[in-house]
Amino acid sequence: MTQPNPCASWKRSLAIVWIGEFFSVLTSSILQMGLIWHVTLTTGSASALSFVSLAAFLPMALLGAFAGTIVDRTSIKRLMIGADLFIAAVSLTLVFGSLRGDLSVAVVAAVLFVRALGSTLHTPAFNALTPLIAPPEVLGKLAGMLQFMQSGSYIIGNAIAAVVYPAFGLTFMIALDVAGAVLASIAVATSGIKTPAPERHAPEENAEASHHAVRAFLLETANGYRELKRHHGLFAMLWIGFAFSVLFSPISALFPLMVFDHFGGTTTQSAIAEIAFSVGMIAASGWIGATGGLKNRALSCTLAIGLFGAGTLAGGLVPPSALVVFLGLTFAMGVSSPLYSAPQMALMQERVDPECMGRVFGLYGAVCSWAMPVGLVASTLFADAIGVSACFVLIGAAMVILAGITWAIPSIRKIG
Numbered sequence: 001m002t003q004p005n006p007c008a009s010w011k012r013s014l015a016i017v018w019i020g021e022f023f024s025v026l027t028s029s030i031l032q033m034g035l036i037w038h039v040t041l042t043t044g045s046a047s048a049l050s051f052v053s054l055a056a057f058l059p060m061a062l063l064g065a066f067a068g069t070i071v072d073r074t075s076i077k078r079l080m081i082g083a084d085l086f087i088a089a090v091s092l093t094l095v096f097g098s099l100r101g102d103l104s105v106a107v108v109a110a111v112l113f114v115r116a117l118g119s120t121l122h123t124p125a126f127n128a129l130t131p132l133i134a135p136p137e138v139l140g141k142l143a144g145m146l147q148f149m150q151s152g153s154y155i156i157g158n159a160i161a162a163v164v165y166p167a168f169g170l171t172f173m174i175a176l177d178v179a180g181a182v183l184a185s186i187a188v189a190t191s192g193i194k195t196p197a198p199e200r201h202a203p204e205e206n207a208e209a210s211h212h213a214v215r216a217f218l219l220e221t222a223n224g225y226r227e228l229k230r231h232h233g234l235f236a237m238l239w240i241g242f243a244f245s246v247l248f249s250p251i252s253a254l255f256p257l258m259v260f261d262h263f264g265g266t267t268t269q270s271a272i273a274e275i276a277f278s279v280g281m282i283a284a285s286g287w288i289g290a291t292g293g294l295k296n297r298a299l300s301c302t303l304a305i306g307l308f309g310a311g312t313l314a315g316g317l318v319p320p321s322a323l324v325v326f327l328g329l330t331f332a333m334g335v336s337s338p339l340y341s342a343p344q345m346a347l348m349q350e351r352v353d354p355e356c357m358g359r360v361f362g363l364y365g366a367v368c369s370w371a372m373p374v375g376l377v378a379s380t381l382f383a384d385a386i387g388v389s390a391c392f393v394l395i396g397a398a399m400v401i402l403a404g405i406t407w408a409i410p411s412i413r414k415i416g
Contacts, residue, residue, distance in 0.1 A: 010133045013193045018146070020187025021126065022153045024084065027180025029157030031091065033274065034165050034173040035108055037267050040256045046383035048105050050376045053253040055109035057372035059116040060123070060365055069224065069359050071125045076132070077193060081185045083122035088181035090115040091174055098170040124361040131349040131357060133193060140346040144288025144338065155278035162271030224359025231351055233415030237301065237344060238367055240406050244305055244340075245371035247395050247402065250379035251312055258315070258388045263323045276327045280334020288342050297343035298415045302407045304340035308333050309399025316392025347415065 039052050060067075071079060094111050097103035130142055164173055229235045259265040259273050287293070294300040311333040318326045352360045383391050406412060 009192070010135075013191045014130065014133060014142075016187050016191040017129070017193065018149055020184035020191075022149055024180045024184035025150050026153040026157045026160075027176040027178075029153060030161045030164060031170075031173045031177040033158055033161035033271065034170050035112070036256050037161075037165055037270065038103065038170060039105055039108060040260055041267075043105060044257075044261070046254055046257055046379065046388060049253045049257055050250065050379050050383065052105060052109050052112060053249065054373050054376045056112040056116050057249070057376070058113060059120045061370040061373055063117070063120050067120045067124055067365075070121060071128055071361075072356070072359050076125045076129055077188055079125045080122055080129070080188050083118040083125070084181045084185040084188075087115055087118040087122070088178045088185075090118065091177045091181070094174050095171055098174060103170065120365075123365060127345065127361045128357045129193070131354060136350060139349045140292045140343075141289055143342040143346040143349070144285055144290075144293060146285075146342075148282055148285035148289045148338075150281075150285075155275050155282060158271050158274040158278060162268050165267055224356050224363045227353055227356040228360050228363060231415075232411040233298070234348060234351065236409050236411045237298075237347075237415070238364060240301075240305075240402070240409075240412070241344070241364070241368050242371045243402055244399070245368040246375040246378075247399050248308075249372040249375035250383065250391060251395055253376060254379065254383060254388050254391060258326075258392065259323075262387075262389050263320050263326065265323060269323065273327055273330050276330040277334035277337075280331040281337050284335045285338040285342065288338055293339070293343055297347055298412045299407075300343045301340050302403050302412075304336040305406060306400055306403030307336040307339070309396045309401075309403060311336070311396070312392050312399060313396025316389045316394075316396060318389075 035052070036049070039048055043049075090111060094103065094107075097107050130146070131139060134142055161173070164176075228238060255273070256270050259270040263269070265273075294303075311329045315326050315329045315333075318329070348360060348364070349357070379391065
């Protein structure tokens with residue numbers, strides 16, 4: 001692949017793709033909240049929520065590293081369109097159970113698993129697209145702007161979900177999700193983006209040639225690992241990200257149950273909590289998009305981990321009568337999200353060889369996604385026994401400790 005094309009038209013093309021992505025994330029967040037509320041209200045079980053979340057994370061964990069290699073060997077534009085249409089088709093299968101009113105946890109988990117297969121390809125493709133068409137000097141601000149856009153879609157999506165779920169039910173939410181995925185596909189198709197053509201290989205004509213092709217595929221995946229390991233600070237951040245994801249995944253899954261169970265809240269109050277988190281994200285993302293964020297990106301990531309941990313710990317200590325305080329802490333947790341993810345993405349986009357960009361993003365996503373099942377499985381073992389609020393306290397304390405460990409690693413401090 002070649003270096004980004006600095007011509008002015010990249011702004012228009014990228015804007016079209018991002019607008020499509022906005023609506024795709026918007027409608028996906030609407031359906032996601034609907035499914036979470038469905039499982040929470042029908043089971044009231046932390047284990048059921050963790051099981052559904054686990055199903056959604058497994059495809060990235062199992063296939064993420066190889067997905068990056070597929071991205072580097074395929075037309076990114078076609079891959080994004082195909083993945084979006086695949087996700088739309090899978091979401092449609094939920095309609096049958098929703099119309100009958102017997103949408104079980106197992107069915108929700110199965111659909112989320114298959115749906116996530118499309119996301120496993122779409123995510124590294126989308127992340128690899130920007131550095132291929134935008135000038136390197138704007139990648140930091142673009143990462144913040146992307147977080148701003150995605151956060152805005154989440155906040156609007158959660159607000160819409162709070163109205164749509166009780167008024168129209170899951171079936172309407174599914175229809176919105178399908179429409180969003182189709183719109184995103186149209187946006188990519190009409191954007192005019194011209195990504196570098198992947199390297200073409202001669203067709204394999206026998207079993208031996210096919211065997212060599214498989215070996216080459218695995219070798220390219222390994223090359224992505226070596227490219228990441230070559231940057232010591234990024235490699236260390238990979239494993240910090242793994243540890244953070246282990247701790248974050250139970251909080252993400254149990255968040256609605258915290259509102260329903262500990263605070264005795266409703267779907268509207270659960271949506272407000274999600275909106276508070278998204279408002280924090282959009283505020284921090286807007287600041288990063290306008291200023292580029294902290295100059296020391298390693299410090300930004302470290303502070304973000306500590307802030308999220310402190311907010312989580314304090315949230316677990318809030319009494320059931322103080323939901324408003326919890327909402328304020330949720331806002332602080334939202335602020336920490338782009339302070340961690342935006343500088344991390346910008347560092348990778350700036351320092352990784354463009355030829356390996358898809359592989360590295362796929363590998364990074366796969367490693368962190370493997371952390372999700374670890375955290376979710378652990379949470380299912382004790383969440384129902386000790387209570388959701390106690391989980392928040394223990395996990396928050398562990399995150400604060402992780403922040404200290406992060407800053408104690410020399411290669412991370414030197415990455416700047």
